[in-house]
Amino acid sequence: MAAIDQKIREIIVEEFGGAEAAVTPAASFVEDLGANSFDLIEVFAAFEEAFEIQIPDEEAERIRTVQDAIDCVTKHAQGGGRWSPSNHGVTRS
Secondary structure, eight states, X not given: OHHHHHHHHHHHHHHHOOOGGGOOTTOBTTXXXXXXXXXXXXXXXXXXXXXXXXXXXXXXXXXXXXXXXXXXXXXXXXXXXXXXXXXXXXXXX
């Protein structure tokens, strides 16, 4: 779901204040984006709020890359059925 991917990238850029070009699927939160453990807690909380999901702690501990986050959020967003691009201001380009 490209809309979820884009929204995740926007959240990461907003939380970390970096360039969107650096937020690639393979980017590591720690090594490439310079996140520390507090940053990760904040960005995961932002994902939960934006997508109206809960990310279990054991799953959050396994999220290392942007793609890991996309996969996790997609799984939970689809399972809950509450989040959709149209009702969260996400448009397709």
